[in-house]
Amino acid sequence: MSADEKKTGKPAPREKKAPTAEQMAAKQQEISVTEFFEKNKQILGFDSRSKSLLMGIKEAVDNSLDACEEAGILPDINVVIDKVGDEEYRISVEDNGPGIVHRMIANVFGRLLYGSRFHALRQSRGQQGIGISATVMYGNITTGKPAHVQSKVEGEDTASGMDIVVDTKTNRPIVSNDLPFIWEGKEHGTKIEYTIKGRYIAGKQSVFEYLKNTAIVNPHAEITFRDPDGKKYTFERATEIMPPRPKEIKPHPEGMEIGDLLKYSGNSAQKTVSAFLKNDFSRITERLCKEILDISGVDGGKKPGSLTREDAIAILDAIKKVKIMAPPTDCLSPIGDTLIKKGLMHVLDGLRPDYYATPVTRSPKAVNGNPFVVEAGIVYGGDIPSDSQIQILRFANRVPLLYQQGACAITKAVSDMDWRRYGLEQRGGKGIPFGPAIILVHVASTKVPFTSEGKEAVANFPELQSEIGLALRLCARNLKSHLNKIERKNKTHAKFEIVQEILPDMAKKAADHLGRPVPSLDRTITRIMNVVWIEPSVKKDGKQKRTFTYKVYNYTSIPRTFRLHAHLPKECIKDLSIYSSPFFLDINEEGKANWEIRDIQPSASVTVEFVLTGEMAETFDADDIYFSGLNPVMVMGAEMLPGDWGIKGMEIIETEEDIREEEEESEMTEEEDLDDE
């Protein structure tokens, strides 16, 4: 209904000389994908000046990282932003990837929806191949300037360089200045430069933040960045370990739509429908193929290309009725707990956090034929602001998500959890909690379900949310046990103050006052402490060497025998110091080390010491020390050996003594307003 009709309630009078269908047909024409995107830039995420600037860089960096990984090269990426005019920036992103052969360059950078990945199912950063060419196009449109690409393949004498413009009508690249040249000092790699209208901003959704977060989840990459003011930043490589190359898998039949099936069948190189089903999908066996064809009544002998819409519907119905194994999950490449920790430590070191909760990598799950895996980590304390909402670092396939936090499944999973029981503040047990914490969540999948083409938020579905929730809970439990540890430590410290300072002072002063000898405090101290006390300390010796010292005091009234345990990064045990300790027992494959302390006398103390060297040495936390063979109420400074370590600890030898639980009674004091004076 037109506005006129609404007002009058009568049909609006037809305008004279209305265009005829023929005339309209002349105006109707094919709109190319490129033109469509030009008119709907926000779909790709180019909806504001500051976002456009970021999106372009993000696409280029994602491509570089993907290319390097695919070629097994440790990535070195250099990003430079220069301001060239009012809201106009020249961006340059250079990598040390394998390079692109000359004939492919124009298509990769100048043609939308072009790329090697479009039909492959594999965990990769870019998933549609829309990104970098969209960036080139957006630059062309907003500034009228072409992008410049240069690339060198290893072993070639010359590099290729060319200017590229995307023809928005035909979705084809227009190339100029295509010339080979000598790229001095460059073995291999690609560099793209383009000019774009944008706005450079600082803060949460800035290029800097994006690169920083990228560095966290890509600890194998070295990223350098020069901002428009000429300030240089370097995110150094934190590890030489490359992530395993993600495997390609065939599509899994579950969760497939009619369109997908028809598209696959149309492109299939197979001769028959049954061969198509068996060979082009994962998990369809000979037997299953037969069952599907039987139920659907589709002729398995005909050509895949001749499948009709009705055939497709019948096949999809049949697929729902048969039992198909979940897709293989070994195609995913999670970051892994140690490397997440390493990445966080490396990049967030400036905040001097007190604690990096042991990150959690869940085992892969599959929904609708798509395997996915969830990872989470929590960083706590230090200079992280404690009076504001916690920061959530969201990642999908190792790419930071900076926009649409509210719409994201990760945010929802964080908000739905009751964080109060894990030591963070949260109003009413819902919403983003408050406190000095940063939460990291990474979702990896062959097909991350994004809410839009801009790939800014992960769409929610129950299985994903439950996996994120489980990962967060495991991390949060680690955090909570750390917070408990701190509280216990404070208590220990308080007792230390009593026995080391207050009581000796009291004894001396009282003795002076009365003119008597200063009494011995050993028995009183033992009574107050009544614990075996383990005091960890760590000495940094350069970047790659740490000396860990555990001082063990027996503040109980009888001799004690027990064991200490620690899970050490095995590769860091490079000298013999650990073996030379008289208390050392053994260390297993996984790096779980055991010490035994025999018959330590009351009021006596011993020292256990070892050295860790190498890049992972910093990942061991001195407080992660465990004991066995003692009743937990009489130990301070270490935790009881967890049952799931697969190590048999020492049995507790029951002794005839009463173990008094801590009675924390404080004196009754009451707010009184009845003060005199």
Next chain:
Amino acid sequence: MNDRQKTALGSLTGVVENIYDQLDGGEIPSMELPLRSKKNIEFDSRHSVWKYGDLKTSRTAKTVNGAVMMLRTVYTSDFINEMIRDGKSSTLREMYYISEGWNNAKFHSQDESNLLAEDLETITGCMREDFKLRPEESGAHVYGDLNFETMTKKGMKKVNCIDDVSEAGFAVPYKVEDDTFRIDPGNTKFIMAIETGGMYARLIENGFPEKYGCALVHLSGQPARSTRRLIKRMNEEFGLPVTVFTDGDPWSFRIYASVAYGAIKTAHISEYLATPAAQFIGVTASDILNYDLPTDKLNDKDIGALNAELTDPRFTDEFWVTEIQAMLGMKKKSEQQALAKYGLDYVTDTYLPEKLTDMGVL
């Protein structure tokens, strides 16, 4: 050194000895103190005042707080011992500063040092004056036709509290015991303790003390020990009736309670300080209604204080329960000076004569 001081020294040494013996015997030092809260005050019918009951709290060196308090006890005992030996005395504030050199025993606020002095009083049964510890002058003043003979640097000197003082009246010293402070009631017929300086000055300007033979005592907020002790002596030794005139809010009710019944913090010496015969003039909740006084709304703290008073054993008589509930009911409070609504002379010409006649004082 006089006998009282000898007793004080003896008991303090006993406290230190107790701690020493526990340490020497390999025990965790601990000590018991009466619980100093409203849960533990009981009516002492012999003195008609409220005193601590039998509830005890124990302080042990197992906790940092307990250990620090005991360390302070030892340090403070030692310090008092020195003062008595050298014939010196110090203010509570000075003790607080002296503790700077006491390592872990250092007081972090003057409240802490005051609290410890009171602890020592309760443990030893002595008064802090015996320990040579004195408070700052409290700012309390007396105005009326009566005479005090007080110790000055030139010996005992007699002062009339109208003729020989400024308009502000006679400043009450921190110690008002008979050896240095003698009272001659002169023409005074009764005492009126007043909460605010404004009302005190109004009554003096209007000639109220002269006209009715009244001695005014300006309490200046919660009355100091010596102010309460002075009121107590004038009542007990010279039979002068005592009245209390305050604002009409929950905090003022507590001022009256500390004059008449004894304060919770000093319940161990209530029989020295409290004047059970003291009568409350107002401003009562009923006055607010009867005299249609301008009011303020009760805030959350006021309401909390009133509710706390309902569970305070000192406020359990019918008068207070009725007054407190009336105030909670109207959700309003008022000030003494609100009587100025009817003119500056209203309080002296109408309100006080009416109230005092009702109470049988006039």
